Amino acid sequence: MRGDTFVRSLDDGRKIWLEGTQITNLPEHPAFKGTLDSIRQLFNMLDDSSVQQIVGYQAGQSDRYSHSSFLVPYTAEQLAQRSRSFARWSQETHGMMSRLSDYARSIVTGWYAAREELGTLDPHFANKIMRYYEEARDQDRFLTTAIIDPQIDRSKNLDDARIADRFLHVVRENSEGIVVSGAKMIATGAPYTHDFIISSFLKFDASNRNHAHVLIVPANSPGLHIVCRETFASTNERNHPLSSKYDEMDAVLFFDEVLVPWERVLLHGDAQKVLTLRGNRTANALAFHQNIVRYVAKLEFVTGVAFAVAESIGAQGFLHVQEKLGELLTQVEVIKALVIASEAQAKPDASGVLVPELSYIDTARNIGTKFYPRALEILQQVGGGGFVQAPSGVEDFYGPLSELMHKYFEGASVSAEKKVQLFKLAWDLIGSPLGARHELYERFYAGDPVRGYANQYTAFEKERLTDPIWDLLKRTSKEGKTLV
Numbered sequence: 335m336r337g338d339t340f341v342r343s344l345d346d347g348r349k350i351w352l353e354g355t356q357i358t359n360l361p362e363h364p365a366f367k368g369t370l371d372s373i374r375q376l377f378n379m380l381d382d383s384s385v386q387q388i389v390g391y392q393a394g395q396s397d398r399y400s401h402s403s404f405l406v407p408y409t410a411e412q413l414a415q416r417s418r419s420f421a422r423w424s425q426e427t428h429g430m431m432s433r434l435s436d437y438a439r440s441i442v443t444g445w446y447a448a449r450e451e452l453g454t455l456d457p458h459f460a461n462k463i464m465r466y467y468e469e470a471r472d473q474d475r476f477l478t479t480a481i482i483d484p485q486i487d488r489s490k491n492l493d494d495a496r497i498a499d500r501f502l503h504v505v506r507e508n509s510e511g512i513v514v515s516g517a518k519m520i521a522t523g524a525p526y527t528h529d530f531i532i533s534s535f536l537k538f539d540a541s542n543r544n545h546a547h548v549l550i551v552p553a554n555s556p557g558l559h560i561v562c563r564e565t566f567a568s569t570n571e572r573n574h575p576l577s578s579k580y581d582e583m584d585a586v587l588f589f590d591e592v593l594v595p596w597e598r599v600l601l602h603g604d605a606q607k608v609l610t611l612r613g614n615r616t617a618n619a620l621a622f623h624q625n626i627v628r629y630v631a632k633l634e635f636v637t638g639v640a641f642a643v644a645e646s647i648g649a650q651g652f653l654h655v656q657e658k659l660g661e662l663l664t665q666v667e668v669i670k671a672l673v674i675a676s677e678a679q680a681k682p683d684a685s686g687v688l689v690p691e692l693s694y695i696d697t698a699r700n701i702g703t704k705f706y707p708r709a710l711e712i713l714q715q716v717g718g719g720g721f722v723q724a725p726s727g728v729e730d731f732y733g734p735l736s737e738l739m740h741k742y743f744e745g746a747s748v749s750a751e752k753k754v755q756l757f758k759l760a761w762d763l764i765g766s767p768l769g770a771r772h773e774l775y776e777r778f779y780a781g782d783p784v785r786g787y788a789n790q791y792t793a794f795e796k797e798r799l800t801d802p803i804w805d806l807l808k809r810t811s812k813e814g815k816t817l818v
Contacts, residue, residue: 336381336474337374343528344370348554350525350585352562360525365565368578369431370526376423376434377474389419393471403436403624404471406447407688413677416440416620420627429632430580430772432779433522437624438477438531442467444617445600447687452614455607462597466550475528480521480587481535492542502532502589504544504602511595512602514549517588524560524585527553533612538605547602548611549594559588566767572728572755576762576769584771615692616683623676623690625780626698630669632776636709637662639760643717646753648746658712665705672698696790703783706776710764717760724757 341361350357357363361370380390380399390399402419405412423434445452446467453460470477483501492498502516518532532549551558567581568574601607640662644650650659676694683689714721731739731751745753763769780786 335374335378337377340377340474340476341370341374344526346554348525348560349558350560350562352565357525364569365562365567365581366525366583368567368569368571369581369583372427372431372579373434373476373526376426379422379426380474385422388422391415398472400471401436401439401474403439404443404467406443407620407680408682408686409688410677410680413680413688413690416623417627417673417677420624421631424628424631427580427631428576428635429628429630430576430635431582432625432628432632432775433478433582435476435478435523435527437621438479439470440621440624441479441531441617442470442477444614444620444687445611447620448614448616448683448685451684452611455604455611456601459600462600465597470529473528476523476526477529477531478521478523478527479531479533480518480524481531481533482519483535484517484519484586492536492538492545498542498545501545502534502547504547505591511593512547512549512599513591513593514547514589515591517586519586521560521585521587522582524553524587525562525583529553530587534605534608537609540605542605543603546605546608548600548608549602550598550600551592551594552598555592555594557590557592559590561586561588564767566771570727573758574762574766574768575755575759577766581768616685616687616689619676619689619692619695622692622695622699623673626669626673626676626695626702629698629702630666630673633662633666633669633705633709636706636713636763637666639756639763640709640713640716642756643713643720643760646745646748646756647717647720649716655716658715662709662712665709669698669702669705693790693794696786699780700783700786700790703777703780703786707773710769710773713760714764717757720757721761721765724754724761728754728758 344360350360352365357366360366379385380401386399389401391402391405392398393400393404402416405416407413407416420436423436427434442463445463449460449463452463469475486497486500487494490497492501500516502514502518505513505515507513521527521530524530530551530553532547532551534546534548538546553560562583562585565581565583566577568577571578601611637659640659641650644655644659649655672694676690676692679691679694680688681691725739725743728751731754740750743750743754748756761769763772777783
């Protein structure tokens with residue numbers, strides 16, 4: 335099956351570091367085994383005749399299914415197919431795995447779709463992205479991004495040599511490609527990706543040409559070190575049902591004179607061209623569309639857990655609890671509506687690609703930074719002290735205190751054991767290291783939320799709203815009425 339092929343492909347000499355030790359058997363390591371098993375099952379769906387048409391499509395004349403994140407949408411049905419594939423993978427993982435490659439793959443697909451337009455940036459761009467897109471699609475390559483520069487001193491810029499040396503930069507060029515050194519963060523899914531999409535993040539000046547680049551870097555490149563954060567994975571699935579399956583590892587990448595072949599160097603040496611590529615509407619809309627489809631599944635999951643907790647303790651009849659549960663439903667419906675609106679108002683770009691409407695996507699991404707923390711807060715309020723009264727493990731029900739355990743942990747509508755399992759699941763969302771990581775992630779994965787709102791304002795055609803105001807005042811003035 336395709337999932338097994340994916341896992342085997344990770345044994346390629348990549349350098350993964352965890353707790354000061356280089357990982358040598360990634361699939362069996364307890365920090366990664368549960369996550370890789372989850373991804374394996376997702377990849378296997380492309381070979382399963384009962385679901386492969388939901389998550390995949392047949393590219394060209396081949397009978398083989400590729401993931402629909404590689405599908406270039408020219409029709410409403412093709413855009414809907416992309417949406418269905420994102421939704422299905424997200425539902426399978428309850429929205430808890432946000433970087434399953436379909437986001438980064440969508441960036442590549444968008445660049446490929448807009449290759450003629452983007453080819454004006456570099457005469458080799460169109461051919462490079464076409465070849466890579468086809469390779470990634472046909473080989474089921476797992477992709478992730480790393481675009482943020484390391485947090486060293488945010489008050490300094492590239493004029494400071496200490497900063498310039500540590501931000502990823504070109505050391506030299508040769509006939510094979512460019513050699514780069516420096517660091518990048520935060521690469522979610524880094525240990526099990528095939529390739530990293532690397533790009534400059536800051537608005538560099540023209541003088542900073544060595545720091546301006548867009549690269550596709552293989553994970554097993556010599557000199558590349560993948561330095562993982564502390565693992566939040568658990569080997570106890572019964573007591574940690576989410577942490578045991580869905581710990582997407584985050585990592586910082588160290589580039590120690592890494593050679594990037596010319597065919598993987600999409601752009602370099604021109605800050606403005608890099609910014610133009612990064613701002614490409616087609617690629618961003620296709621990728622960010624995946625973000626908000628996935629987000630629906632996550633909010634639905636938290637809402638379902640909150641409903642179940644309320645029912646398990648007989649609290650669902652209280653008005654203040656119903657208000658909170660209704661607020662969760664409102665969150666879900668708002669994001670759903672924005673997904674639908676982005677697809678319904680999709681418009682063709684210059685190449686005829688049907689691009690989801692970004693204004694609705696931006697709105698969903700912005701309010702999402704507040705929705706998820708609020709959803710967790712509501713879940714905490716519904717369960718209250720029940721979350722810290724849960725016993726150390728479900729195993730306690732089979733020990734010497736079994737009879738008393740079943741008596742005192744019984745729920746209003748479920749058995750004691752089921753209730754404890756439910757509260758363990760909820761705790762994985764609100765109190766575990768994995769849960770804390772997810773709250774942080776949803777606050778910041780789309781970038782600085784303050785800047786996100788500000789960007790939405792500055793990009794908006796403000797005259798559409800202000801012109802009627804001035805017209806009203808103008809008409810009022812002509813009628814001889816006093817203006818306040």
